[in-house]
Amino acid sequence: MRTLLRASSILAFFAVSSLLAATAACRERPADGAVRGSVAEPSPSYRGLMAQQVPRRFRRSADFEPAPPAAETREGLVEPEGTHAFYWTRAEYTDNGRGWGRYGGRERRGSWTTDYPKADYQFLVGLKRLLRIDAYDGINPVSLADPDLRRYPMIYAVEVGHMDLTREEIHGLRDYLNAGGFLICDDFWGTREWDQFERNIRAVLPGRPIVELPLDHPLFSTYYQIDSIIQVPNEGNARAITLGYPGAHTYERDGYVPHVRGILDDHGRLMVVINWNTDLGDAWEWAEDPLYPLVYSTYAWKLAVNMIVYGMSH
Amino acid sequence: MHRLFELLFKYRPIVFEQGHFALGAPGALRAWLLGAGVVGAVAVATYTLARGKTRPVDRAVMAGLRLALLGVLVFCLLQPVLVISSVVPQQNFVGIVIDDSKSMELPDADGRPRSAFVQDALGSEQSKLIEDLSERFTLRFFRFSSSSSRIDGPSDLAYDGTHTHIGAALDAARQELSGVPLSGLILISDGADNATTPLTRDLVPLQAAGVPVFTVGVGDESVSPDIEMGRVELPRSILEGSELLVDVVVTQTGMGRRSVPLIVESDDRILAQEQVELGPDGQPVVARVPFQLDKAGPTRIRFRIPVQEGERVEQNNAREAQLQVLGEREKILYMEGEPRHELKFIRRAVEDDQNIQLVVLQRTAPGKFLRLDVDSASELVGGFPRTREELYRYRALVLGSIEASFFSHDQLQMMADFVSQRGGGLLMLGGRHAFAEGGWIGTPVEEVLPVVMEPPQDGPDEFLAEIRVAPTPAGLANAAVQLGAPPGEVAARWDSLPAVTTVNPISELRPGATELLKGTGEALAADQVVLAHQRYGRGKALALTVQDDWLWQMIPPVEDQSHETFWRQLMRWLVDGVPNEVRAAVAQEQVEQGEPTRVTAQVSDSAFIDVNDATVTARITTPSGMVEDTALTWVVQRDGEYGLDFTPSEEGEYRIDVAAERDGHVLGNDEIHLRAAPSDEEYFGAGRRTQLLERIADETGGRFYTPTTVSTLPDDISVTGAGVTLTEERDLWDMPALFLLMFMLMAAEWGYRRSKGLA
The missing domain is CATH 2.60.40.150 (C2 domain)
Structure with a gap:
């Protein structure tokens, strides 16, 4: 009997524990977010006027809420609601779990969040000073599987060497690019990450070759004249160079030579720009750091402005 | 009806129409009769005032009837006459103008051709109509179709003419008979006139010369089935x-x-x-x-x-x-004020179009421009064109989101002139710096645009509306907004496209403008004018008031071609009909062999200012390959217009290359084609046009007849007063109508008396 009671109490304990755990899990589940690997539903906010007017809020998970723009970087700024000609849109994608992915130094949240959101805010500040463009000042991440992706004809994907796209993301990105979308890839290094990226992008655009973009390509002269491809180091390497540490270098892993490659459509227009063995995102993110060499930030902005002007005109 | 009139009034209506009324009694007799009438009236009045068993009403009625009778009698005694000018037999001419076109051979409901009347009525000298006419007049016969000529008689008619130019034929007959006393013209035709010149122009000389035209309409009024x-x-x-x-x-x-x-x-x-x-x-x-x-x-x-x-x-x-x-490549200049996705997707839409060259000038930063698809390194290197010659090289101008203050006043005026004088197309796109939000109110471009702009109320960024776009009835009839859908599915295709946005509230058209697309949305107080157009001077202006129609490309399925089709057709429409410096034209694109026509050329310089001192030459290549150079001469009445009368001498396709130069510099050239071939025009609108024939008769003082009423024509034409005439007085006192009236008055009085027991 005592054994029976002990067994019953053990069973009751497990049942209550399971119930509490399940309740807690439900409470933690994002209210309106997408579950990784599934097709994201259109944001409720879009049911109103339009997604462009009020960009979707960050909705990866309930406990991952970036600070609003006013508190983060643009103190006091009241962003008017309205349609802008340009939204700097960051691609949310599924990764293989080996990338950096972080937010504000806290726990890892996927490769796509690398440098996010500081790099985005700082990039937009520079962009609007260099280019006469009606750009939205806030962040705007969108999943590759989200139908709303097609409302933003230019997207930026970072750490693409850790991409592990789901079927929905592959289809979403393929339709996006074939409809006229423009993808900028950045911050992945070495052979191993290239192979991972190439596997994914070939699934998206099978049969389309990846080509090296020569310096006489319009991409390098659309706004700024760029005469050489510079390897932009990450923050740590850049500081080491500035501080003159012995053995300081710009490369990571075996990515010694920077490349700007592309995938072209049937008319020879760029659909995808691939910045390999370089880290433009860190150059924007740490541009204010006195230890981050200005030459890299300048180059990163020049190339970015060229990509944007090209992507909005070709 | 006319017969009854003639029975009662002794003469046909035309005699009364042509003559004037007079009294034939001598003056003394008139006075005596007048006195007798007065006396009689007094007597009757006295008689009616007599008291008896009659009531006043009876006496008034009887007195009135008796007075009326007395009045008719006095009228007869005054010897009324109709003074009329009638022709002197055999002293006058009548022209018989007969339709010799193909339509005269069309069968009527009875199976007989229209030309059968000509043969029956005029074919032999024994026919009644010819006999009656010949007794009074010397007859002259004419045939006509696209041209006219004198003939000996109806036997010369072939009924093979491919046009019917009635006015010209009547005027030609008048001119030919202008040296002889002419009593009138008789026109025999089905009235199927297909001349391009207005009939009035040819009727005026006939009216001035006082030549009446008597028209005889042949054929059924309706050709059925x-x-x-x-x-x-x-x-x-x-x-x-x-x-x-x-x-x-x-x-x-x-x-x-x-x-x-x-x-x-x-x-x-x-x-x-x-x-x-x-x-x-x-x-x-x-x-x-x-x-x-x-x-x-x-x-x-x-x-x-x-x-x-x-x-x-x-x-x-x-x-x-x-x-x-x-097959030319038409250059369109697209001026965009800032980087926008709209530019990218418009370029992509028309990129495959071999006939459109979209030259882009995009401001990327203050004073910094991106040029795309220019022909040379120097094209637009200084930014937006500053001279007319530079701007007028393009056939259309597209203005994106760019504020009016970016341009100088001269450039704004130049844009308006680009449409009105050069004849180019102008399209303004929606955007935060377009229309009123871009400060375009009060500029020379404002009145060029087909929409009415209201000043922005609360700043440029306040208004934003999501709208769904649908074609208007006018849009359904316009090729530019068909989206490549079958005719019955155009509206559904538009309905399938995603909503777009506008930041330019525009709901009113300018007078004369046409709305092709409209937008509806919850945030709108009134429907948005999405696409409208209007003619302005020589050119046309369009307004597309949405700012992100690239959503029509990005959102629908990848294979959907709506956006591409829309922009290709819109751009093609924009440059459609935009003239060159030399614009040649031919009065009719098809004429018969031997039929004269006119070649004209409008010549201007590179600033599209009309040129009157150019040397303009037409190189005419005949169907057989012969080449002939002929000069066009300046038409003094109109600046820049040169003309040449040309008559094709052989059947086939003529090619006419018109070239203009001044002081050794080529101003431009143009190519037109003229076809010389028999026409089927006679078979269209082939029913008898009675109204036209009646109008000719009415306006010239003649009459209209049908084959059944034509027998009175010889008598009618005798009293028109035209030609050598005698003035004669025709008695009216013995008109049966007068006697009938007197009889009826007497019968009425007698009947009245009987009904009242007074007789």
Whole structure:
């Protein structure tokens, strides 16, 4: 009997524990977010006027809420609601779990969040000073599987060497690019990450070759004249160079030579720009750091402005 | 009716119309009669005032009747006459002008051709009409179709003319008989006039010369059963690959409501085929046929409905029209004020179009521009054109989101002149710096635009509306907004496109503008004008008030071509009909061999200012390959216009290359084509046009007859007063109507007395 009671109490304990755990899990589940690997539903906010007017809020998970723009970087700024000609849109994608992915130094949240959101805010500040463009000042991440992706004809994907796209993301990105979308890839290094990226992008655009973009390509002269491809180091390497540490270098892993490659459509227009063995995102993110060499930030902005002007005109 | 009139009043109405009334009694007799009348009246009045068993009303009625009788009697005693001028027999001429066109051979309901009347009434000297006319007049016969000539008699008629130019024929006969006393012209025709000049122009000389025209209408007023295709209008030229949307009017009489195929073909190649539901008898229906022309060069298009069983006229089931399909690459300048996705997607939409070159000038930063698809390194290197010559190189101008203050006043005026003087197309796109939000109110461009701009109320960023776009009825009839959908599915195709946004609230059109697309949305107080156009001077202006129609490309399925089709057709429409420095034209695109026509050329310089001192030459290549250079001379009345009268001497296709130069510099050239061939025009509108013939008679003082009433014509023409005439007085006192009136008055008085017991 005592054994029976002990067994019953053990069973009751497990049942209550399971119930509490399940309740807690439900409470933690994002209210309106997408579950990784599934097709994201259109944001409720879009049911109103339009997604462009009020960009979707960050909705990866309930406990991952970036600070609003006013508190983060643009103190006091009241962003008017309205349609802008340009939204700097960051691609949310599924990764293989080996990338950096972080937010504000806290726990890892996927490769796509690398440098996010500081790099985005700082990039937009520079962009609007260099280019006469009606750009939205806030962040705007969108999943590759989200139908709303097609409302933003230019997207930026970072750490693409850790991409592990789901079927929905592959289809979403393929339709996006074939409809006229423009993808900028950045911050992945070495052979191993290239192979991972190439596997994914070939699934998206099978049969389309990846080509090296020569310096006489319009991409390098659309706004700024760029005469050489510079390897932009990450923050740590850049500081080491500035501080003159012995053995300081710009490369990571075996990515010694920077490349700007592309995938072209049937008319020879760029659909995808691939910045390999370089880290433009860190150059924007740490541009204010006195230890981050200005030459890299300048180059990163020049190339970015060229990509944007090209992507909005070709 | 006329016979009854003649029985009562002794003469036909025309005698009363032509003559004037007079009294024939001598003055003394008149006075005596007047006195007698007064005395009689007093006597009657006295008699009516006599008291008896009659009531006053009875006496008044009887006195009135007696007075009326007395009045008629006095009228007769005054010897009323009609003074009329009648021709002196054999002293005057009459011209008989006979229609010699093909339509006179069309059979009427009785199976006999219209020309049978000519043979019956005028074919032999023994015919009654000829006899009556010959007794009084010397007759002269004329034939006419597209031209007219003197003939000996009806036996010279062939009825093979391919046009009917009535006015010119009447005027030619008048001129030929101007040296002789002319009593009038007799026109025998079905009235199927197809001259391009207004009839009034030829009737005025007849009126001035006092020559009455007596018209004899032959043929049935309605040709039935029959199907007839109305005139088909095509643009003079079109870009290769453009979609044409042509309205074809089809009318049936006596065929019943049925569905018939309408076939569009060129060089034996079928371009399109549509089923047409015919309307009720005599009511035209409009069939809308879309088709594309993919081969550059002069193109002849044939629209036809296969001949249906039992049709009286087969030739009027088809129409032909000529147009020039241009293989040129038309340059359009697109000025954009900032980086926008709109630019990218418009460029992509028209990139495959070999006939459109979209030159882009995009401001990327203050004073910094991106130039795309320019022809040379120097093109637009200084930014937006500063001279007319530089701007007028383009055939159309697209303004994106760019504020008016970016331009100098001269540049703004130049843009307005670009449309009104150069004849270019202007398209303004929606955006935060477009329309009123871009400060375009009060600029010279404002009145060029087809929409009314209201000043922004609360700043440029306040208004934003999401709208769904739908075609208006005018839009459904315009090729530019068909989206490549079949005619019945255009509205549904538009409905399938995603909503777009606008930041420019525009709900009002300018007078004369046409709305092609409209937008509806919850945030709008009134429907948004999305796409509108208007003619302005020589050119046209369009307004597209949405700012992100690239969503029509990004959101629908990848294979959807709506956005590309919309922009290609819109751009092609924008440059459609934009003139060159030299614009040649021919009065008719098809004439008969030997029929004169006129070639004209409008010549201007590179700033599109008309030039009057140019040397303009037409190089005419005949169908047989002969080449002849002929000079065009300046038409003094109109600046920049040069003309040449030309008569094709052989059948076939003529090519006319017109070149203009001044001081050794070539101003420009143009190419036109003229076809010399027999025409089927006679078979269209082939019913007798009674109204036209009546109008000719009325306006010249003649009368209209049909074959059944024509027997009185010789008498009528004798009293028109034209020619050598004698003035004669015709008695009216013995008109049967007067005696009948007196008898009726007497009978009325007697009847009244009887009814009142007074007799």
